[in-house]
Amino acid sequence: MTFYRALDLSLALLVVGIAAWTVLSRDLFGAVVGYVAYGLLLAIVWVRLLAPDVALTEAAIGGGATGVLIIAAGSRLRSMQTSEPGDTANGIQKALAAALSALVAIALAAVMLLLPEPAPTLAPQAAGGLEAAGLGNPVTATLMVYRGFDTMLEKAVLVLAVVGVWSIGPDRFWGGAPAPLGRTRPKRALVFLAQMIAPLGVLIGLHIFWVSADEPGGAFQGGAILAAMWIIVMIARLADPPRVGSRALRLALVSGPAVFVIVALLGPFLGGSFLSYPPGFVKPVILFVEAFMLLSIAAAIPLLIAGPPLRSPRP
Amino acid sequence: MSVSSIAGIAGAMLVGLGLYGFIVSPQLLRKVLAFSVLGSGVFLLFGVVARRGAGAGFHADPVPQALVITGIVVAFAASAIAVALILRLYAETGGVTLDPDAWSKDRGQSQE
Numbered sequence: 001m002t003f004y005r006a007l008d009l010s011l012a013l014l015v016v017g018i019a020a021w022t023v024l025s026r027d028l029f030g031a032v033v034g035y036v037a038y039g040l041l042l043a044i045v046w047v048r049l050l051a052p053d054v055a056l057t058e059a060a061i062g063g064g065a066t067g068v069l070i071i072a073a074g075s076r077l078r079s080m081q082t083s084e085p086g087d088t089a090n091g092i093q094k095a096l097a098a099a100l101s102a103l104v105a106i107a108l109a110a111v112m113l114l115l116p117e118p119a120p121t122l123a124p125q126a127a128g129g130l131e132a133a134g135l136g137n138p139v140t141a142t143l144m145v146y147r148g149f150d151t152m153l154e155k156a157v158l159v160l161a162v163v164g165v166w167s168i169g170p171d172r173f174w175g176g177a178p179a180p181l182g183r184t185r186p187k188r189a190l191v192f193l194a195q196m197i198a199p200l201g202v203l204i205g206l207h208i209f210w211v212s213a214d215e216p217g218g219a220f221q222g223g224a225i226l227a228a229m230w231i232i233v234m235i236a237r238l239a240d241p242p243r244v245g246s247r248a249l250r251l252a253l254v255s256g257p258a259v260f261v262i263v264a265l266l267g268p269f270l271g272g273s274f275l276s277y278p279p280g281f282v283k284p285v286i287l288f289v290e291a292f293m294l295l296s297i298a299a300a301i302p303l304l305i306a307g308p309p310l311r312s313p314r315p
Numbered sequence: 316m317s318v319s320s321i322a323g324i325a326g327a328m329l330v331g332l333g334l335y336g337f338i339v340s341p342q343l344l345r346k347v348l349a350f351s352v353l354g355s356g357v358f359l360l361f362g363v364v365a366r367r368g369a370g371a372g373f374h375a376d377p378v379p380q381a382l383v384i385t386g387i388v389v390a391f392a393a394s395a396i397a398v399a400l401i402l403r404l405y406a407e408t409g410g411v412t413l414d415p416d417a418w419s420k421d422r423g424q425s426q427e
Contacts (some may be wrong), residue, residue: 002316005316008318008321008322009316009321012321012322012324012325015325015329015386016325016328016329016332019328019329019332019333019352019356020332021350022334022336022337022349022352023320023333023336023340023345023348023349023352024336028342028345029343031345031348032348035348035351035352038355039355042355042359044401045322045325045359045362046362048318048322049318049322049362049363049365049366049374049375050366050369050374050375051362051365051366051374051380051383053380053384054358054362054380054383054387057383057384057387057388058355058358058387060357061387061388061391062358062387062390062391063349065391066351066394068390069394069395069398070344070347070348070394070398072414073344073398073401073402074344077344077400077401077402077405094339095341097334097335097338097339097354098335101332101334101335101338102331104330104331104334105327105328105330105331105332105334106327106331107327108326108327108330108331108360109323109328110319110325112319112323112326112327112360112363113320113323113324113325115323115363115364115367119364119367119368120368121368121370121372121376122368122374122376122377122378123368123369123370123377123378124400125378125389126373126376126377126378127372127373138373138377139377139380139381139384141377142377142378142380142381143381143384143385146377146378146381147378147381147382150381150382150385151381151385154385154388154389157389157392158388158389158392161393161395161396164396164399165395165396165399168396168399168400168403169399169403170406186390191420211391218384220384220388282408297388300392301391304391304392304395305395305400307399307402308399308402308403
């Protein structure tokens with residue numbers, strides 16, 4: 001017990017310390033590297049909170065994908081090495097900001113220590129969905145059955161975000177491809193790594209999706225790993241980002257929310273209600289919907305990182 | 316001290332750190348990073364609530380966990396839009412800072 005307490009305390013110190021480094025470090029590159037390490041350590045905290053599904057998501061998307069996003073942006077700005085613009089906030093402003101932040105942190109910490117006993121929980125309601133669906137993983141059951149509506153809307157948000165990123169590009173490039181992610185002549189070791197790791201990563205991503213009915217994992221986590229493989233392939237310049245006008249790409253993007261909405265709308269005709277699954281086929285239908293969500297997520301994350309189109313649609 | 320209390324205090328400190336960086340940092344990419352730290356601190360508070368709500372044979376309440384998984388993905392999507400806006404700002408003005416002096420300097424130069 002003391003071992004775990006020491007582990008928890010040192011983990012918490014490490015996470016807060018690296019977060020402080022990320023926020024206060026003077027150089028952007030150091031801050032980004034700190035942020036990726038922070039995401040991975042935070043994933044371990046999530047394991048300690050007995051939430052492995054969240055841990056996988058935090059490691060893959062919170063740390064990994066966000067880190068790649070900022071590194072790619074930094075290298076496009078070519079400002080990773082150059083000096084940062086000087087702090088404009090003067091001493092008094094900084095002190096005020098620090099006081100406000102400390103106040104918020106102390107208030108939140110007090111709330112967290114004074115939470116009511118016994119803790120309120122929705123676990124029994126979520127468990128109902130679990131049995132009806134024949135799923136072993138309560139988080140998957142919550143995402144797909146008990147709170148299926150949230151998950152459906154969240155898929156739509158992801159598509160809207162991609163549309164938002166695309167629309168930020170200049171008009172004349174609409175329908176063209178985003179700028180390449182890697183340098184013109186990638187290092188051969190990187191190309192070799194991408195060739196070796198991409199097939200393995202695709203297998204791991206599909207596995208994490210497939211076992212999610214009963215084990216930690218899911219369409220989000222598996223999709224994030226598939227997305228990471230596509231990003232590595234793009235950084236190694238084995239494939240450049242596709243044209244945003246491509247019909248196949250757009251179909252892959254909207255397939256997740258579209259299939260989810262169609263299944264939800266079929267609910268009333270199969271004797272249930274909106275978003276109810278046909279009795280007896282709950283698990284296969286959920287896996288069918290999740291498979292398209294996987295495709296959608298695996299397409300959306302790399303497109304969000306690749307950014308708006310910056311190449312003419314006609315070569 | 317239980318793991319819930321430790322993680323709860325850590326989450327509160329992460330929110331504070333992220334808020335401070337978000338206010339103080341003049342560089343926009345740094346603001347996005349600080350905001351991500353703030354967000355992950357809030358998610359950690361959800362994790363504590365989930366852990367405390369263990370019941371019905373589960374180690375942790377699955378509902379806050381599902382919310383956090385959705386939240387992490389949406390936070391990433393929002394960061395991606397923010398980064399795209401920053402890159403467009405850089406392409407248009409050559410600057411990525413909210414420093415008002417730098418802005419007036421840039422404008423002065425372009426007008427000359």
